[in-house]
Amino acid sequence: MNELRQLARVRDEDLAGRASGAGARTLLAAITATGDPGAVRERGARPRRRRARRLLAGALVTAAVVSAVAAGPGLLGERVGTATSFANAAMEIELRGDYWVAEVRDPFARHHEYAEAFRAVGLDIDMRLLPVSPSQVGRIVRMGFSGGQGRSKGIGGDREPAGCTFGQGECRLKVTVGRDFTGKGVLYLGRAARPGERYQSSGAATRKGEMLAGFRVDERPVGEVVAEARLRGLRVVFQVIDPNEDGNGYGVDPRARHEPVADDWIVWEAEAEQPGVVRLLVTEKRLAKNPVYGGPKPPELTGG
Numbered sequence: 001m002n003e004l005r006q007l008a009r010v011r012d013e014d015l016a017g018r019a020s021g022a023g024a025r026t027l028l029a030a031i032t033a034t035g036d037p038g039a040v041r042e043r044g045a046r047p048r049r050r051r052a053r054r055l056l057a058g059a060l061v062t063a064a065v066v067s068a069v070a071a072g073p074g075l076l077g078e079r080v081g082t083a084t085s086f087a088n089a090a091m092e093i094e095l096r097g098d099y100w101v102a103e104v105r106d107p108f109a110r111h112h113e114y115a116e117a118f119r120a121v122g123l124d125i126d127m128r129l130l131p132v133s134p135s136q137v138g139r140i141v142r143m144g145f146s147g148g149q150g151r152s153k154g155i156g157g158d159r160e161p162a163g164c165t166f167g168q169g170e171c172r173l174k175v176t177v178g179r180d181f182t183g184k185g186v187l188y189l190g191r192a193a194r195p196g197e198r199y200q201s202s203g204a205a206t207r208k209g210e211m212l213a214g215f216r217v218d219e220r221p222v223g224e225v226v227a228e229a230r231l232r233g234l235r236v237v238f239q240v241i242d243p244n245e246d247g248n249g250y251g252v253d254p255r256a257r258h259e260p261v262a263d264d265w266i267v268w269e270a271e272a273e274q275p276g277v278v279r280l281l282v283t284e285k286r287l288a289k290n291p292v293y294g295g296p297k298p299p300e301l302t303g304g
Contacts, residue, residue, distance in 0.1 A: 086120035093117050095179060099154050104129070104173040107191040123177060126186045131193035133202035133272035134209040137166065138173050139190045141201040148183020155181070157189050166192050198274045204301045205270040205278045212278060217270045218290055218297045222282055223263030225270065235277045241268070243283065243291035250281075250291040268292045 085094035090109035093102040100121060104114075111128045118125040132141060140157040156176050164171035173189060193199055205212040211234055217225045222238075229236050240256040243249075261282055269281045269292045281292060289295050 083121050086117050088113060088117055090114055091117045093121055095121070098179050100177040100179060100181075102175045102177070103160055104175075104189075104191075107173060123181060124184045125177065125181075126184075127175065127189060128186070129173075129189050129191040130200040131197040132190035133199045133205075134192070135203045135207040136190040136199075136201050137192050140175070140187055141190050142188040143186065145183055145185045148181070154178025155185075155187070157187075193275055195275055199272055202272040205272045207301060210272055211276075212270050217267050217280070218292075219286075220267050221263060222261055222265045222267055222280065225267045225280060226263070229278055233276070237273060237277060237279050239279055239281050241281050241283060241291065243287060247287060247289045247291055248294035269297070 086092070087105075090106045090113035091102055091104050093100055095101075100123065102114075102117065106113075107129050111126060114127040115125065118127070130141060132139070138157050138159040140155065143155065154176055155178065158174045158176070159166075160172045160174040161170075173191060175187065175189060188201075190201055203210060206215060206217055207213060211232065212229065215225075215228050226236050238259075238261045239252060240259050240261065241250040241252055242256075244251070262284075265282045265284050266286045267280050267282050268287075268290050271279045271281065273279045283291075290297055
């Protein structure tokens with residue numbers, strides 16, 4: 001089939017939001033050909049005499065170029081990174097003043113789909129989404145950089161609209177990046193966990209929005225905390241901790257995870273482990289101060 005006819009058959013999905021593909025490569029080859037547009041022919045065919053029909057072929061290429069531009073950035077390799085907005089099935093990103101603002105459409109997409117969107121606007125960023133406890137959703141829980149200037153300026157995570165709840169109306173994860181960001185970066189953004197997924201980042205289970213919000217667990221007997229957890233339909237697991245001699249911090253013996261725990265043992269903190277499951281940090285004896293914090297538990301972590 002004549003390549004110009006192939007141009008006429010490029011599908012909309014081959015043009016929209018894609019930087020490569022058979023249709024795009026054919027279009028690019030036709031646009032960048034240095035010879036006469038009428039010289040494009042089937043492989044192995046003899047050159048035809050130049051006729052007035054060359055004008056029609058040229059018009060067809062021109063029309064294809066207009067269609068490509070209208071389809072949006074990312075089609076032509078030379079134009080990658082020059083766009084001020086881009087969207088694919090996973091994420092949409094646009095420049096708003098001094099910041100790139102990216103909203104996640106699909107929190108379960110593959111990470112290379114997010115990288116494609118960042119790359120289309122000139123950002124070398126790899127973003128991966130991790131299951132986290134409710135208070136961590138929308139936060140960047142880890143990040144790393146190499147090379148470049150202004151590498152961490154303006155980088156942050158949130159929800160859009162701010163403070164929204166997933167599953168209630170339109171609520172998306174949002175990431176901002178300063179427009180002066182250069183170099184390479186990797187971001188780990190917290191997303192809501194699916195049933196059975198273990199959290200890869202979690203906060204105190206007594207934080208606002210968490211499973212034991214509003215209930216103070218520190219320095220209380222295990223029996224009291226377990227009773228409250230069961231009232232909320234939660235399952236409890238235990239982590240026996242080994243406090244440092246000075247009371248500032250603690251160690252953990254993995255073998256003690258399944259050690260029997262009595263109701264009169266003391267709870268020092270409750271952590272979210274996975275949806276419906278909390279982990280209690282406990283010691284057999286009451287201590288002079290909370291070893292998790294080296295003193296009283298900070299007020300902002302005590303529920304509410």
